[in-house]
Amino acid sequence: MTLSTGTPNFGVVAPVISPWYLQLYVPGLYTDLQRRAQVANVRINNMQSFDKDAKMQLEEVLQGKVAGVEVTGYATKADDTIEPSTIQQFTTLNEGQLNTNFEIDLPYDIEADGELHQVTIKDEEISSILKNYAVPRLDKDAYLMAEVADWQTLDLLPGEANIIMDETYIGKSLIDPTTTADTLNLSLGRDKRIAVKRTLVKEMSSIKTSGSSSKQVFTYELTVKNNKLTDVNLLLKDQYPLSSIKEVEVKLDDAGDAMVNAETGVLTWKVDLKPGESKKIRFSYTIRYPKDKKIINIK
Secondary structure (H helix, E strand, O other): OOOOOOOHHHOOOOOOOOOOEOOEOOHHHHHHHHHHHHHHHHHHHHHHHHHHHHHHHHHHHOOOOOOOOOOOOOOOOOOOOOOHHHHHHHEEEEEOOOOEEEEEOOOOOOOOOOOOOOOOOOOOOOOOEEEEEEOOOOOOEEEEEEEEEOHHHHOOOOEEEEEEEOOEEEEEEEEOOOOOOOEEEEEEEEEEEEEEEEEEOHHHOEEEEEOOEEEEEEEEEEEEEEOOOOOEEEEEEEEOOEOOOOOOEEEEEEOOOOEEEOOOOEEEEEEEEOOOOEEEEEEEEEEEEEOOOOEOOOO
16 A cells, blocks of 8 residues: 555646736626626526536437547447557547647547547657746645646647556646747646745835825745755746836845846746755835725735
């Protein structure tokens, strides 16, 4: 028996940080948006209920038939002794203008049980660079990521991927081959041995009103600790808000030695940690806005 500390039910997909634009509170508009959201949720629930009933009816119709599978060629069963690594020798890839076809020159006998069946198309080993990644504003956990170079030659398909590390099932990740980046980042799961904490430093944060404007200062402290027995290279990200509203002004007071992307408001640190080592980083920003206005997403 093997016991593992892995928690596949928690998910393995790392958070994606997006620009954070401030919005002013408009009573009539905000109430209308809430009402629309409630109506949309009711429609989604009704659709899910309808889909469930339709699926049950479809399963009754498809009993004894092969659902969603078209089989051409031989009807004999494939040789179970063929290793996945050799199946690619029987697979021909034809890439068209809009899609990719995988022609498998092996006979397959697919049971008519209405269930989904998996067919191995290709088995390949690839090189990757492992790194740790954390966005404490969005998720309190750090993640282990794999950077894959030259991924365009792999003919990957978009969808879910089962992640297995050290012969242990970690969970499901997502593959998005539509990215324009040179490297493909695959999330391999949460790394609980790296502690990440984000706290508001109250003594260095304030709210002041002067004349017709209000000013709020926010100072955050990021604490990271390596609880592993090996060195860790952590890519740490946070952000400050942006404003497209003339009345609202945002100023980054202290970036904490981060790499700053002024267009997205993303702050990035590359943190090297020895076993048992911890580090703290602080950054602060100021928001000015009319005192008779309210910002709904200021935190």
